[in-house]
Amino acid sequence: MTAIIIDDEPLARMMVKEYLQHYPTITVAAECGDGFEGLKAIQFHNPDLIFLDIQMPKITGFEMLELVDEPPAVIFTTAFEEYAIKAFDAHAADYLLKPFSKERFDKAIQKMMLQQNNNAPLITATALQTAIQNNRIVVKENGKIKIIPYAQIQYVEAADDYIKIHTADGVFLKKKTMQYYEDNLPAQEFIRVHRSYIINTQLITRIDLHEKDSHLLLLTTGVRLPVSKAGYVKLKMVLGI
Amino acid sequence: MAFYIPSYKKSKKAFVFAFCTWWLFWGVLQITILQNVGVNAVIAAVDSFTSVCLLAAFCLLIVNNMHYYLPGKEKYLYVLIISLALSAFWLLIVKLVLKLFYKNEVIYLQVLSQSGGIRYAFGFLMIGCITMLSLLLYTQQEQQENDKRKEDTDRLAKDAELNKLRQQLQPHFLFNSLNSISALTGSQPEKARHMIQQLADFLRGTLKKEEQQWISFDEELQYVKLYLDIEKVRFGHRLQTEITFDDAALQMKLPALILQPLVENAIKFGLYDTLEDVTIFIDAKTTNGQLQLTIQNPFDETTAVPVTGTGFGLSSTKRRLFLLFGRYDLLQIKKDATQFITEITIPQTA
Numbered sequence A: 001m002t003a004i005i006i007d008d009e010p011l012a013r014m015m016v017k018e019y020l021q022h023y024p025t026i027t028v029a030a031e032c033g034d035g036f037e038g039l040k041a042i043q044f045h046n047p048d049l050i051f052l053d054i055q056m057p058k059i060t061g062f063e064m065l066e067l068v069d070e071p072p073a074v075i076f077t078t079a080f081e082e083y084a085i086k087a088f089d090a091h092a093a094d095y096l097l098k099p100f101s102k103e104r105f106d107k108a109i110q111k112m113m114l115q116q117n118n119n120a121p122l123i124t125a126t127a128l129q130t131a132i133q134n135n136r137i138v139v140k141e142n143g144k145i146k147i148i149p150y151a152q153i154q155y156v157e158a159a160d161d162y163i164k165i166h167t168a169d170g171v172f173l174k175k176k177t178m179q180y181y182e183d184n185l186p187a188q189e190f191i192r193v194h195r196s197y198i199i200n201t202q203l204i205t206r207i208d209l210h211e212k213d214s215h216l217l218l219l220t221t222g223v224r225l226p227v228s229k230a231g232y233v234k235l236k237m238v239l240g241i
Numbered sequence B: 001m002a003f004y005i006p007s008y009k010k011s012k013k014a015f016v017f018a019f020c021t022w023w024l025f026w027g028v029l030q031i032t033i034l035q036n037v038g039v040n041a042v043i044a045a046v047d048s049f050t051s052v053c054l055l056a057a058f059c060l061l062i063v064n065n066m067h068y069y070l071p072g073k074e075k076y077l078y079v080l081i082i083s084l085a086l087s088a089f090w091l092l093i094v095k096l097v098l099k100l101f102y103k104n105e106v107i108y109l110q111v112l113s114q115s116g117g118i119r120y121a122f123g124f125l126m127i128g129c130i131t132m133l134s135l136l137l138y139t140q141q142e143q144q145e146n147d148k149r150k151e152d153t154d155r156l157a158k159d160a161e162l163n164k165l166r167q168q169l170q171p172h173f174l175f176n177s178l179n180s181i182s183a184l185t186g187s188q189p190e191k192a193r194h195m196i197q198q199l200a201d202f203l204r205g206t207l208k209k210e211e212q213q214w215i216s217f218d219e220e221l222q223y224v225k226l227y228l229d230i231e232k233v234r235f236g237h238r239l240q241t242e243i244t245f246d247d248a249a250l251q252m253k254l255p256a257l258i259l260q261p262l263v264e265n266a267i268k269f270g271l272y273d274t275l276e277d278v279t280i281f282i283d284a285k286t287t288n289g290q291l292q293l294t295i296q297n298p299f300d301e302t303t304a305v306p307v308t309g310t311g312f313g314l315s316s317t318k319r320r321l322f323l324l325f326g327r328y329d330l331l332q333i334k335k336d337a338t339q340f341i342t343e344i345t346i347p348q349t350a
Helices: A010-020 A035-045 A061-066 A081-089 A102-117 A178-184 A229-239 B009-036 B041-068 B075-101 B106-114 B116-169 B171-187 B189-208 B217-238 B259-273 B315-325
Strands: A002-006 A027-032 A049-052 A073-078 A094-097 A136-141 A144-149 A153-159 A162-167 A170-174 A190-194 A197-200 A204-211 A214-219 A224-227 B214-216 B239-245 B253-255 B278-287 B290-298 B331-335 B339-346
Touching (some): A002 A035, A010 A102, A010 B217, A027 A035, A035 A061, A049 A061, A061 A136, A073 A102, A178 A197, A197 A214, A214 A229, A224 A229, B041 B116, B106 B116, B214 B217, B217 B239, B217 B253, B239 B259, B259 B290, B259 B339
Parallel strands (some): A073 A094
Antiparallel strands (some): A153 A197, A162 A170, B290 B339
16 A cells, blocks of 8 residues: 655654554655645555645645545645544545644544445545635646636636636636536626626626627627626626616 | 513513503592592593593603613602602693683582692602603613623623634644654654743743733844744755844834744745745844834745735734834835735834
């Protein structure tokens, strides 16, 4: 069994490594100081287990995990108690609060092994929660990680199982639902004007009547998007027209 | 007598019912007495109706009046005077009305003039009782409201204090430091002991210092260095610091714990906003007799999002400086693509 330790504090990684010495069947394939290295190491080593800190440079542990296609078992290690609920939403095997004892660590390993024997899916991609309170979306582009602050999003478009995030730097794909972003993007700045579109209200230049009951919306970027009847009602409410 | 609590519909209904019953009782009693002294039934009823209704109206007037205005210190004197005056006024009106009504009923007019004393006593008792009751009730209500307000204020103050304490103790810093110590105990116990010492000194400094206290820059710097030393153990080679100052600055005064949160902020943004090794610059100099502190940390303009919207966690420092000096311009920020610079100026008061 291989494991990867991802934590930005060297001593914290050392601690996990030390506790792992009692498990000869588990070998540490890599140690990483941030989510970027972590993602690379996961793709390279394809580990069975990762120990993951949450607050790390540039992107959080949650955000990194979102970018892993088939995540292995995850044990979160963090001093942040307030993330615990989110971690279990992310179907973490366990959640260790720093500093943790050897006994608590052993329990987490046992729990993880039990889950793995039962073949229970440890992480389900759809159940993963973004660290959305960061006001940004993290995407992967050609194996590279890109951080998109909300303000840079022009509009979000539905595309089967994915959504397309349109920005000035290009279009990015993400495996999420429209509903998710409708619920999580700030409601004053982003409106779902159509089944397939959520737009940034800062970029609206014009709204034209298209046909009976439907409107066309013009963004500053020159893009025209359809507005449904329900979408138009929402637009009027938020824009106060 | 029912309690008059206007805000509750149910009690209002009960009040109206009790109020009516109460006056009906006195009205019937008055009719009976008048008939007993030889007044005929119709006249007795009219007399009773007039006086009781008027009295009830006067009482209602008082209850409502007291709802808006509660007499202060000399409330008992107020009750006495208002009852005496109002009952006299009431009696006057009753007599006038009834005299006008039954100009020719000689026997009745005689009874009316003879019963003046007892009528006055009755009116005084009624008005006095009602005034007294509503006075007590409203005073009690006011007291309850005051108590509740005081309770709320106390709770808010306690919450604020607790928050401040929590802020001071910085749980994340504390738990992560403890985790580092825990890691060190196995392989480098001497280092662990050293770090415990540093952490203890740091915490002692946090608890000892009052926010109102003014200390020398030298003292604040020692405290900040302690903090930086602990953070360096946690983050290893990733965190570097460079501290420069002119000698005159060391003896300048500043409000306790003003630099530390800024350094903490710089570390947070430096370490969590870039992937490379991070150097935090701290500089202190005297300009025009004022202490000028500069804190510089690397950051990435493209991804840094002010977490709270108030701007990189500096709002509380800005607020504190405003409370101390009444000026908003003492904290300035500058940034280019890679560096974030915070500057604060501390005027030296006497």
